[in-house]
Amino acid sequence: MKKILFLLPILIFASEIKEIKYKGLIHISPVSANAIINITPNSKYDINKIDKSIKKLYKTGYFKTIKVDYTNGVLTYIFEEKPTIALIELENISEDLKKILKEENLLPKKGSILEKEKIKKLKQFIKQYYLAKGYFNTVTQIDTIPLNNNRIKLIISVKKGKQVIIRNVNFYGAKLPKSELTDVIENRPKTLLSILPFTNSGKLNLFKLPKDQQQLQDFYYNLGYLDAKVSPPFANTNLDSYFADIDYKIYEGKRYILKKIKIDYPKNIKVKLPELNLKPNKYFNVSALRKDIQNISHAFMDEGYAYVKVLPDIKKEGKYATLTYKVIPGEIVYINNVIIKGNNKTLDRVVRRNIYLAPGDKYSYSDYIDSINALKRKGYYDKVEIKQEKVSKNKVNLIVTAKDGLSGTLRAGISYGSYTKLGFNFSISEKNVFGSGQSLTASLDASSVSRTYKLTLFNPRIFDSKYSFTASIFNQTFQGISYTSKQKGGYIGFGKMLNRYTSANLTYGYISTKLSDYNTTEYIKPKSIKSYITLGVSYNNTDDYFFPTKGIKANASIEYAGIGGDEKYIKNIAKLKYFYPLLDKTYNTYAVLKYRILAGAIKENGYLPINEKFYLGGASTVRGFNWYSIAPKDSSGNLIGGKYEFVTGPEISTPLSLKNRVWLTGFIDYGAVGENKLNITRSSYGFQIDWITPMGPLSFIWAWPIKSQKGDDLQRFEFSLGASF
Numbered sequence: 206m207k208k209i210l211f212l213l214p215i216l217i218f219a220s221e222i223k224e225i226k227y228k229g230l231i232h233i234s235p236v237s238a239n240a241i242i243n244i245t246p247n248s249k250y251d252i253n254k255i256d257k258s259i260k261k262l263y264k265t266g267y268f269k270t271i272k273v274d275y276t277n278g279v280l281t282y283i284f285e286e287k288p289t290i291a292l293i294e295l296e297n298i299s300e301d302l303k304k305i306l307k308e309e310n311l312l313p314k315k316g317s318i319l320e321k322e323k324i325k326k327l328k329q330f331i332k333q334y335y336l337a338k339g340y341f342n343t344v345t346q347i348d349t350i351p352l353n354n355n356r357i358k359l360i361i362s363v364k365k366g367k368q369v370i371i372r373n374v375n376f377y378g379a380k381l382p383k384s385e386l387t388d389v390i391e392n393r394p395k396t397l398l399s400i401l402p403f404t405n406s407g408k409l410n411l412f413k414l415p416k417d418q419q420q421l422q423d424f425y426y427n428l429g430y431l432d433a434k435v436s437p438p439f440a441n442t443n444l445d446s447y448f449a450d451i452d453y454k455i456y457e458g459k460r461y462i463l464k465k466i467k468i469d470y471p472k473n474i475k476v477k478l479p480e481l482n483l484k485p486n487k488y489f490n491v492s493a494l495r496k497d498i499q500n501i502s503h504a505f506m507d508e509g510y511a512y513v514k515v516l517p518d519i520k521k522e523g524k525y526a527t528l529t530y531k532v533i534p535g536e537i538v539y540i541n542n543v544i545i546k547g548n549n550k551t552l553d554r555v556v557r558r559n560i561y562l563a564p565g566d567k568y569s570y571s572d573y574i575d576s577i578n579a580l581k582r583k584g585y586y587d588k589v590e591i592k593q594e595k596v597s598k599n600k601v602n603l604i605v606t607a608k609d610g611l612s613g614t615l616r617a618g619i620s621y622g623s624y625t626k627l628g629f630n631f632s633i634s635e636k637n638v639f640g641s642g643q644s645l646t647a648s649l650d651a652s653s654v655s656r657t658y659k660l661t662l663f664n665p666r667i668f669d670s671k672y673s674f675t676a677s678i679f680n681q682t683f684q685g686i687s688y689t690s691k692q693k694g695g696y697i698g699f700g701k702m703l704n705r706y707t708s709a710n711l712t713y714g715y716i717s718t719k720l721s722d723y724n725t726t727e728y729i730k731p732k733s734i735k736s737y738i739t740l741g742v743s744y745n746n747t748d749d750y751f752f753p754t755k756g757i758k759a760n761a762s763i764e765y766a767g768i769g770g771d772e773k774y775i776k777n778i779a780k781l782k783y784f785y786p787l788l789d790k791t792y793n794t795y796a797v798l799k800y801r802i803l804a805g806a807i808k809e810n811g812y813l814p815i816n817e818k819f820y821l822g823g824a825s826t827v828r829g830f831n832w833y834s835i836a837p838k839d840s841s842g843n844l845i846g847g848k849y850e851f852v853t854g855p856e857i858s859t860p861l862s863l864k865n866r867v868w869l870t871g872f873i874d875y876g877a878v879g880e881n882k883l884n885i886t887r888s889s890y891g892f893q894i895d896w897i898t899p900m901g902p903l904s905f906i907w908a909w910p911i912k913s914q915k916g917d918d919l920q921r922f923e924f925s926l927g928a929s930f
Contacts, residue, residue: 220278221247222247225242227282230284242261243258250280266318268285269285269286269287287319288319288355290318290319296363328347332345335363340365340368341369343366345362369448370408371407371409371448372448374392380457386421394407411440414438418436418437425455425457426490430458432457432458433458436454438453460524462526467529471532475508477504502570503571508537509537511570511593511601512595513534536598537599539565539601540562540563540568540602541596541602543605544604555666556580560603561576575705588606589608591606643663644661645662646659656683657683658680659681662674663675672699672701672702673700673701675710676695679693680693690719694735695715710739712738717732717733720816723815730814733770733814734771736768736772738768741761742762744759745759751897752895753784755785757783759782762777764776772817773809773810777806778804795859796858798856798857801856803853804850804851804852806848818847818848819847821887822835822876824906828923829909829910829919830889830920831918835876835878837879848880849880867894867897870893870894870895873890874889875888888910891908891909893906905924
């Protein structure tokens, strides 16, 4: 309670204030106090003004009591300030919660005044934090210990509550099987499998109950029950035993079949309509309806109608329903301005060159999405977002947020094989040098059989043009089973963007090779020079750099060695990676199907060295077999490589945690290699966990052979930092 005391004479006749004094003032200066009270010397004494000044001083939050004394023309404010927090101790508070409290600015700070309102907010936040995690009756205790000089020690301790276990979920009025309805919601009864990670825990989460209701409602709509109604859930919770029963009341109604579907729009508009997910003579599905509305909207948005509205009109008759999508296109919209935000490091022009919409352009949804994906593919933005800001009925601003992320990457990998023993690779790369979009990489790969030093520079857009430049120098030593090679050299190349997905490049390289410790005489010269050119074409329309969910990555190259030098051959390599999202009943991506193909062929025109031939094995070809361990052999059993290679295999990935960017992948690998034909084949299966860490993508690979032979160099487990599919 505020204590306002006036030590004033009872009878005061329009006295004049000659002087103003302050006693007990610590946290604010007299000058600041003068500005707050708005009373000056030589002004008339006014009890109302003094009352207002006291209220203003209280609003600063520093004072416990304020007294005012007026004697002989001197107005004196006497303060008792609230205690200052000198020390803070946190007990039983996790590091995650500490971090959140600091980010939300909820923790009191040393040197600040103890504020009851802030303490109240702190307690409420901690209670809600643990309630969201399923802990009930969490208690936050705030203790104050007096110190000298009006200071206190603040002790904040948390006694975490208990989690409520769901015993049963009841669906009153439902005719559908209870098991099907239970699978839809997240608050489910505890089972024997609840102890396993990534499964239903059986613990009550109040914050997910509204979502459960909506999931049940959509489940019925997806099955054609257009009249279905699901009541809000009632959680009967016993906080003595910490068990809960959840009850729903459900009215199912009729199940409707769609008899007719049409799209009603102005016929003067030329638009390519999408194929509809909803089909006649099929049960109604609300998720398909939403997807169709979205796709129809996008079709009109590609023609410039950015504010198009698509309204579904459903008419029921008996057990049938007719559906009309009524399209209100509005006006054609143009881009007014493109505003770049969030890029503290990356230059605006580097961001802007990946935006396919410019001021004055007609709006296009496809260009809008392609711009987002192009920025995501760069790999050095932590957040990419393009918001649309309406300027007028036919103009829009694009607000591009390209928040700079981790562009400098430290990558390391460790592996172990029966041949290579302990392997280690290390690289430092900067994908966005000085915010220019250029990349510079210095790498070291070392194991008991190899060592490589490499420095590479890549500029994807010379002077913001469609031309690129790359240059690299390297020094490599590799101890194969049949030989040891030492190489020094480099290359320089130029490329051009043919369109937003396709680019071509031409590269010239020069390499000096020394071979030693060889046990074969095939494809061997002690010293050789390779002078070559490579023509390549690449295509990439995927939607993300690390974890694409849709699109294609493809490239093909022809390498011609024989522009002078000793080595003479033509090497052809083609690669394809395909990503296809798998959608659930609500058309959300729950997994990604991947498929890859790698094919290579070499035509010998003279000298073809053993180290330029094809070898399979390892994470990039056939997992479960050691790197470069699958290849043709000579009569003495020495690996000599092949002139033909083929690798393929499907994968399926599902997110374990989208927030933390962790994916689980199951795979099957098949590889074939040979001298004159693909006669050496191996295959494997396994699973892989990929995690995008602050240091780059981290992969754990477990693989087992499907087809192998005695003497194969198997590698059941591999760990790498920086690998990707």
